[in-house]
Structure formats: structure tokens, C-alpha cells
Amino acid sequence: MERFAVIGLGRFGSRLAELLSMGGAEVLAVDKERPLVEEVRDRVTLAICMDSTDEEAIRAQGIDKVDAAIVGIGDNFEAAVLTTVILKQLEVPRIIVRATTDVRAAILRRIGADDIVNPENESAERWQSKLAAPGLIDRRELAEGFSQVQIAAPESFVGKTLEQLELRKKYRVNITAIKRQTEETGSKGAKKTRDTFLSVPMPDVVIQSGDVLFIMGADDAIAALPAE
Amino acid sequence: MERFAVIGLGRFGSRLAELLSMGGAEVLAVDKERPLVEEVRDRVTLAICMDSTDEEAIRAQGIDKVDAAIVGIGDNFEAAVLTTVILKQLEVPRIIVRATTDVRAAILRRIGADDIVNPENESAERWQSKLAAPGLIDRRELAEGFSQVQIAAPESFVGKTLEQLELRKKYRVNITAIKRQTEETGSKGAKKTRDTFLSVPMPDVVIQSGDVLFIMGADDAIAALPAE
Ligand SMILES: Nc1ncnc2c1ncn2[C@@H]1O[C@H](COP(=O)(O)OP(=O)(O)OP(=O)(O)O)[C@@H](O)[C@H]1O
Numbered sequence: 001m002e003r004f005a006v007i008g009l010g011r012f013g014s015r016l017a018e019l020l021s022m023g024g025a026e027v028l029a030v031d032k033e034r035p036l037v038e039e040v041r042d043r044v045t046l047a048i049c050m051d052s053t054d055e056e057a058i059r060a061q062g063i064d065k066v067d068a069a070i071v072g073i074g075d076n077f078e079a080a081v082l083t084t085v086i087l088k089q090l091e092v093p094r095i096i097v098r099a100t101t102d103v104r105a106a107i108l109r110r111i112g113a114d115d116i117v118n119p120e121n122e123s124a125e126r127w128q129s130k131l132a133a134p135g136l137i138d139r140r141e142l143a144e145g146f147s148q149v150q151i152a153a154p155e156s157f158v159g160k161t162l163e164q165l166e167l168r169k170k171y172r173v174n175i176t177a178i179k180r181q182t183e184e185t186g187s188k189g190a191k192k193t194r195d196t197f198l199s200v201p202m203p204d205v206v207i208q209s210g211d212v213l214f215i216m217g218a219d220d221a222i223a224a225l226p227a228e
Numbered sequence: 229m230e231r232f233a234v235i236g237l238g239r240f241g242s243r244l245a246e247l248l249s250m251g252g253a254e255v256l257a258v259d260k261e262r263p264l265v266e267e268v269r270d271r272v273t274l275a276i277c278m279d280s281t282d283e284e285a286i287r288a289q290g291i292d293k294v295d296a297a298i299v300g301i302g303d304n305f306e307a308a309v310l311t312t313v314i315l316k317q318l319e320v321p322r323i324i325v326r327a328t329t330d331v332r333a334a335i336l337r338r339i340g341a342d343d344i345v346n347p348e349n350e351s352a353e354r355w356q357s358k359l360a361a362p363g364l365i366d367r368r369e370l371a372e373g374f375s376q377v378q379i380a381a382p383e384s385f386v387g388k389t390l391e392q393l394e395l396r397k398k399y400r401v402n403i404t405a406i407k408r409q410t411e412e413t414g415s416k417g418a419k420k421t422r423d424t425f426l427s428v429p430m431p432d433v434v435i436q437s438g439d440v441l442f443i444m445g446a447d448d449a450i451a452a453l454p455a456e
């Protein structure tokens with residue numbers, strides 16, 4: 001049975017505590033503000049009002065006896081740092097810490113954070129990718145310089161088979177899936193559309209107008225794909 | 229040349245404004261707090277201190293003459309609602325609005341938001357997936373009940389070829405890529421590891437211990453994969 005400590009019950013922390021609990025894990029939720037602690041009390045295993053920079057209190061409440069601790073403190077950087085140092089010294093196996101800037105992220109990693117989370121940054125980056133390249137519906141970086149993207153099928157691809165397009169040979173990318181909207185006529189004659197996924201599509205699949213192509217490859221290879 | 233309005237320069241809005249600008253777009257950045265406006269002035273096309281619920285000011289500054297507007301206001305829900313209604317009436321082609329709860333998201337969609345962003349929620353959900361299933365390194369929901377996941381290759385898969393595993397037939401999932409750590413010996417004999425991606429891997433690829441498998445399929449099919 002997985003056991004987690006979530007320290008800092010802002011929007012990120014309280015949502016994470018609740019989701020982990022719903023997923024069946026044991027969750028110790030901590031905040032120094034009593035109303036926030038009361039707010040989550042019914043949705044977690046144990047809700048504790050305390051200052052996470054108080055090492056005595058951390059030990060007394062067993063906050064360190066968990067598989068992973070997530071520090072969701074946002075603005076109060078010193079509290080996030082001190083909490084991380086304490087958890088590291090108490091040998092918590094995995095410490096995930098929120099950082100609000102890249103400099104803070106670098107510091108937190110050096111003092112023991114195994115993973116960094118920066119919700120506002122992550123959403124800003126995802127939205128910049130979506131907006132910057134209009135045919136680009138989504139982009140997920142998988143590794144340095146290597147991504148999976150969702151793009152609207154360029155017009156020049158429509159009507160061709162994957163084999164004819166020779167994506168791997170010509171563009172050095174791979175299609176991992178195609179999302180296609182199919183129209184169905186319901187029992188009362190009502191038309192409704194729904195998405196079908198063809199994952200790892202066959203070479204004889206023909207690209208249709210409106211298809212969304214899931215493509216994986218190096219970022220420069222993706223950038224070289226035709227826009228239309 | 230793409231042109232955007234970013235209204236609300238908290239951590240999300242200011243980061244997005246900066247990234248869009250760096251990507252070459254024209255960015256109008258708006259906030260009612262002067263220090264935040266000054267803070268981004270050098271990094272965007274135009275930084276304007278104004279109240280986004282003031283329709284006169286929106287028109288006067290041409291905030292509505294953009295390809296898309298992103299409302300990054302967090303706590304002040306009424307301001308987010310009124311700003312969205314104004315932008316909708318001024319026919320901004322795409323309006324992306326931040327919501328801090330699901331109820332607010334539903335309201336914003338009804339009054340004209342085309343897209344919703346909730347950074348804290350999105351990160352909390354991503355981290356819950358990562359933590360809840362220890363073999364699960366990452367999960368991205370592609371559509372209702374259909375995801376792409378990254379999982380550590382189960383021990384029972386190691387040494388077998390993709391063809392032998394018959395994933396599509398046995399488990400109704402597809403492998404879209406394999407991330408493998410390869411060790412290289414540098415010029416001075418120093419060992420360093422780096423990631424290699426095999427995307428849309430061939431049927432004769434043999435799974436190695438430590439491989440990360442990118443798998444696409446229905447959520448229940450993914451949940452049925454062996455843990456080891
Ligand atoms: N030393 C501490 N011990 C316990 N809780 C703390 C401590 N310092 C800060 N917190 C709590 O951390 C929570 C989150 O921090 P903060 O409000 O700064 O982040 P936020 O960026 O507004 O959060 P979100 O964006 O998730 O809503 C707050 O509820 C705060 O009370």
C-alpha cells in the first residue's frame with residue numbers, strides 16, 4: 001500500500017492529495033493553515049496542521065515514514081528549502097518539490113529534490129507550443145530535442161497511404177497514431193461525431209482530410225514537415 | 229505573424245507571454261498591477277497597465293485585435309468571467325481562459341472560453357498517475373479512456389521480441405516507442421549513458437531490462453499489462 005505525504009495544500013497540493021487518496025493510497029496532508037487542513041480532512045487518510053520546517057513535528061507525526069513526499073509550497077521558498085533538507089536527512093525515498101523559477105529548481109535539486117514540479121511553467125510551455133505553430137495541436141517533449149506532436153494532417157498528405165508518404169525515409173519521423181473523427185447516425189437519425197484512434201497504423205492506411213497525426217521524431221525533423 | 233493578448237501576468241501569464249515572444253509572435257501583455265507590467269516590458273511587444281474588465285480600454289488598446297487571447301487571471305473569478313465575455317463580444321477568434329476549479333471551468337466554457345487551462349490541476353493529475361502506479365513513469369490521456377503511457381519494461385517481457393509478445397493481439401495495446409539507455413565510452417575512457425529512442429520499433433526488436441516502453445491503448449487494456 002503506497003503512502004504519501006503532501007506538504008502544502010494550495011490548489012496543486014490539495015488536488016494531488018485528493019487524487020492520490022481516490023486512487024487508493026494512504027495520504028498524510030500537511031499545512032500550517034488550519035482552514036486548509038480542515039478542508040481536506042475527509043478526503044485523505046490524515047490531515048495535520050503543522051509547520052513542515054519543524055523537524056520535531058515531522059518526526060512526531062511520522063511525515064517522513066512515507067514512500068514519497070510532495071512539497072507543494074509555492075511562494076515561501078525558504079520553507080520549501082528547509083522542508084526538503086529535513087525530508088532528505090530523514091531519508092524519505094523520493095522527494096518531489098515544487099519550484100516557481102528555474103533558479104529555485106536548480107537549488108532544490110542540489111539540496112535533495114529528486115523531482116521538480118512547476119505547474120504554471122509546464123502549462124505555459126505546453127500552450128506556447130500549441131499556439132506558436134497553428135497546425136500543431138499538441139507537443140510533448142520526450143527527451144532533449146525529441147518530441148511527440150499532434151498535427152493536423154497537411155493537405156499534401158491527404159489521399160496518400162503511409163507507405164506512399166515514406167515518412168521515416170523522407171522526413172525522419174514516425175507516425176505512432178491517427179485520430180480520426182467518424183460520424184455516426186444514432187438510432188433516431190441524429191448525427192454524432194466521435195474520435196477513433198488507429199495506433200501504430202498499417203502502411204496501407206490512407207490519410208483523410210481532418211485526420212490528426214501523432215508523430216514522433218527529432219524536433220528539427222518535425223519542424224521540417226510541410227505545413228500544408 | 230501571429231499576435232496574442234496575454235491578460236494577467238502571474239507566473240503562468242508572464243511565462244507564457246515571454247515564451248510566445250521568444251517564439252517570434254507579437255505579444256500584448258496586460259495586467260492591472262504596474263510592477264508586473266514593468267517586469268515584462270522588455271520581453272514582449274507591448275506591455276499595458278489596465279483593468280481587463282474595462283471594455284473601453286480593451287478597445288482603445290486593441291487588445292481584441294489578436295489571433296488569440298489568453299486570460300491568465302487566477303483568483304479573481306469575476307474579472308476572468310467579465311474579461312471573457314468582453315473578448316467574446318469583440319469576436320476574438322480564440323479565447324483560452326484559466327480556471328481554478330471544475331465548476332469555474334464549466335461556467336467559463338458556457339460564456340465563451342474555447343479552451344480551459346488549470347495548471348495546478350494538470351500537474352496534480354500528471355503526478356498522481358506517476359505516483360499511483362510505480363511501474364508507470366508517465367501517462368498522457370489522449371481521449372476519454374485512451375492514453376499513452378511510459379512504463380518500465382516488465383521483467384517477463386525482457387529477452388522477448390515484440391513479435392513474440394504479440395502485444396496488439398494479447399493485450400490490445402501498441403508499442404509506439406522504446407527508450408533505451410545506452411552506455412558509451414568517451415575519449416578518455418569515461419563511461420556516460422544517454423537515451424536512444426526507437427520509434428515505431430520493428431517486430432524483431434528484443435526488449436532489454438531497463439527499457440522504457442511507450443504504449444498506447446485503452447486505459448483498461450493498459451491496466452491489464454503485467455507489472456513484472
Ligand atoms: N512551513 C510551512 N509548513 C506547512 N505549510 C506551509 C508552509 N509554508 C507554506 N505552506 C503552505 O503551502 C501552501 C501552498 O503555498 P502557496 O500558497 O505559497 O502556493 P500557491 O502557489 O499559491 O499554491 P497553488 O498555486 O497550488 O494554489 C499554502 O497553503 C501554505 O499555507
Ligand SMILES: Nc1ncnc2c1ncn2[C@@H]1O[C@H](COP(=O)(O)OP(=O)(O)OP(=O)(O)O)[C@@H](O)[C@H]1O
Pocket residue numbers: 120235236237238239240241258259260261264278279280281300301302303304307
Ligand atoms: N481585472 C484585471 N485586469 C488585469 N489584470 C488582472 C485583473 N484581475 C487580476 N489581474 C491580474 O491577474 C494576475 C494573475 O492572477 P492571480 O494572481 O490571481 O493568479 P495566480 O493564481 O496567483 O497566478 P500564477 O499562479 O500564474 O502566479 C495578477 O497579476 C493580477 O494582477
